[in-house]
Amino acid sequence: MASQKIYVPSDTTARSLGADSVAAAIEAEAKKRGTPVEIVRNGSRGLYWLEPLVEVEIAGVRHAYGPVATADVAGLFAANFLAGGKHALALGPTEKIDYLAKQTRLTFARVGVIDPLSLDDYRAQGGLSGLANALKMTGEQIVATVTESGLRGRGGAAFPTGIKWKTVLGAQAEQKYVVCNADEGDSGTFADRMIMESDPYVLIEGMTIAGLAVGATRGFVYVRCEYPQAIATMRAAIERATAAGFLGDRIQGGERGFKLEVREAAGAYICGEETSLLESLEGKRGMVRYRPPLPAIKGLFGKPTALNNVLSFASVPIVLDKGAAFYKNYGVGRSRGTITIQLAGNVKRGGLIEVPFGPPLREILYDFGGGTATGRPIRAVQAGGPLGAYVHPSQFDIAFDYEQFAAAGAMVGHGGLVVFDDTVDMGEQARFAMEFCAVESCGKCTPCRIGAVRGVEVIDRIRSGVNEAANLALLKELCDTMVVGSLCALGGMAPFPVLSVMKHFPEDLRSSSVSNGGVAAERRA
């Protein structure tokens, strides 16, 4: 009897909920029963509320059970789950689970499906076809395809990727670089981590294509040190890809070469800002640079550099594989292709949702998310990370589209959504935005370095009832100064959550709300 495949996810979130002990329990139980099984440690599908999500392959179809605890394992065997037996945790064929069936997985096509480090799996699931096409094209042709696809930077700034690459391609230099920003510091985001842990080769392939496009022979992946598993997986993947000849001096045995290396960050949020990241890669303090010159002209070690986010690079292979028109066909307005939304915080069904641009926020929060985990009403959603505005429920009809979000004073950013229920004290959240900026400021420009500290102080005065009206006016002015006067997005956007609280949740900022234990406390009571 051939051994049966059982998939037990190995990504950080699955493991944080006990996936390793579940895998061990399955192995032990199978041994005890004399049942031959092959346990595959795949990545996660991103249906995080169901993790650890165990899948069994029956006649070529994967059936899901979850969330599985070690205590459930004996019962699953008793219920004959290897043959798809009925069990309280049975979810049916994985691909038919509503949350997943409703998605369009282009960038995340293989995430959670394959063994992350298996190059055979990667090839069998469409990997390397984009690179094969790119190897037959000139740099100009690759750049034109990426431009035509409408792909915009997924890190948050949404700048057209093809246009950025065109600048690097046009710059004259003996050495050019490709740099991947994997310093995913925004709370509520984990898509970069998922790519690196669950499908590392797609990032390697995307960066290699970028190297071919702009004429760069060397690349760096700058990964935050808070992601030890992503770092280990990326390093192992680069080693295997190099050994297999898809990276290195001669890509796929051809004339051109591309070398890739992982660099570990050191816990500074500001290094997610591209010029600060370059300083850090050069071995310096992560101080933001003045622009111009753009990194595309003068980037790493002063050389032209194609610097993009993980998701931007990871979206390139499918564009080169299926063509610009295929990718561009998804989406709305000037937001083309798919957006990977990360639903997080106080939400019933949190996880990774890849859909074409366009669905209303409400649909993501309720149809996918199912409302809050606590079962209480949603009071606010922070979109786009710690520098993003708090979105009020009256705005939940805005569609996932860069321009629509911007028009509502919010931002798509890196696609993170953090949900809060009605026990949240929005005054405290406003204060935290300034506190975070003060902790993470690189210190180069005054509005950010000093403004953030003063912001915390002013909010504290308002909340303790000291000259409330005057201090509210001062806070508004301080925010304006930071927005227009800061050198980069940290100081320039940290006021956005504060301003959104002043606009949509002013009652939480007033001292009366603090002195009586807070509006939040009232609601909790």
Next chain:
Amino acid sequence: MSADQQRNADIRRLAEARATEPGALLPILHAIQDEIGYVPESAIGIVADVLNLSRAEVHGVVTFYHFFRSHPVGQHTLYLCRAEACQSMGARALEAHARKRLGVDFHETTADGRFTLEPVYCLGNCACSPAVMVDETVYGRVTPERFDEIVG
């Protein structure tokens, strides 16, 4: 060779092994902290010498990054996430519980030397908040009870 001399020799070896890499300073500091647990004062001068930088430049880099530390730490480092997704699921209460349970503030080490408590701003485990990481192991949906089990 005294223990200090041995350590300094180790630091020099770690630095020299990476000295020719472009932008070698961060990889060198990581290697030192991985091996010793922190970046000792004596490393500043040695690394500066190997990379032909000033001591001020090396000191500036060590102190800029939250991850590098200049003092010995406990057996394990416990990183507690303070960012928004975790806040929405009770991270503030968990933080208060952690301080009380361990009897330390952030950046301090427990009396028995087992844990150093550090704040962290996001572990990328935001759909299963609140999160903590002990050394390199991440835990999700950490209630005060689960916290006690983890540090128990």
